[in-house]
Amino acid sequence: DAGITQSPRHKVTETGTPVTLRCHQTENHRYMYWYRQDPGHGLRLIHYSYGVKDTDKGEVSDGYSVSRSKTEDFLLTLESATSSQTSVYFCAISGQGSGAFFGQGTRLTVV
Amino acid sequence: DQQVKQNSPSLSVQEGRISILNCDYTNSMFDYFLWYKKYPAEGPTFLISISSIKDKNEDGRFTVFLNKSAKHLSLHIVPSQPGDSAVYFCAAFSGAGSYQLTFGKGTKLSVIP
Numbered sequence: 001d002a003g004i005t006q007s008p009r010h011k012v013t014e015t016g017t018p019v020t021l022r023c024h025q026t027e028n029h030r031y032m033y034w035y036r037q038d039p040g041h042g043l044r045l046i047h048y049s050y051g052v053k054d055t056d057k058g059e060v061s062d063g064y065s066v067s068r069s070k071t072e073d074f075l076l077t078l079e080s081a082t083s084s085q086t087s088v089y090f091c092a093i094s095g096q097g098s099g100a101f102f103g104q105g106t107r108l109t110v111v
Numbered sequence: 112d113q114q115v116k117q118n119s120p121s122l123s124v125q126e127g128r129i130s131i132l133n134c135d136y137t138n139s140m141f142d143y144f145l146w147y148k149k150y151p152a153e154g155p156t157f158l159i160s161i162s163s164i165k166d167k168n169e170d171g172r173f174t175v176f177l178n179k180s181a182k183h184l185s186l187h188i189v190p191s192q193p194g195d196s197a198v199y200f201c202a203a204f205s206g207a208g209s210y211q212l213t214f215g216k217g218t219k220l221s222v223i224p
Contacts, residue, residue, distance in 0.1 A: 031211075043200065101157065
């Protein structure tokens with residue numbers, strides 16, 4: 001298994017609160033990604049990173065921010081959680097041209 | 112606008128028969144295609160891939176076919192086994208970009224014993 005760990009694995013939070021999800025890798029891969037999975041939508045890219053402090057937006061970035069201060073860590077922050085952000089969040093890592101390896105996911109519920 | 116489309120949300124196949132999962136794409140810049148398998152409560156796992164310079168790639172029971180002119184690829188599983196029951200995602204990326212994957216919505220395969 002690729003060395004990729006997501007924390008927490010489950011979280012329930014209230015509307016309007018900030019939430020941070022963490023992705024940690026031990027593979028020293030340059031690229032890291034955050035996806036969300038929702039019924040009827042498959043996996044959609046939120047943000048990605050192509051190096052330390054280098055990030056860019058994906059398809060569904062509104063309401064989310066990311067940070068990457070170290071190669072191994074990629075943080076996803078929901079600045080003010082909304083019910084529409086209830087989802088399963090997956091972090092992925094990729095070596096150049098090798099496809100992506102995914103973490104186990106974080107199930108987030110916003111109530 | 113969906114760039115990767117899996118038009119069949121679900122597929123049921125008898126054990127031992129062939130499963131064929133289909134995927135269409137619209138972005139001509141894609142040059143690498145992958146299939147992922149996902150069980151409930153787990154992350155997607157890489158299954159098989161194909162480069163745009165090939166038209167077929169085989170790995171055991173799994174074969175992926177690519178028809179560039181039709182912008183279509185398919186995953187064949189022969190013979191199908193009950194453990195193959197999962198959601199299968201087709202994905203693509205451009206090597207000229209940031210290797211970000213664009214996914215289809217997935218096809219749920221059920222292999223009936």
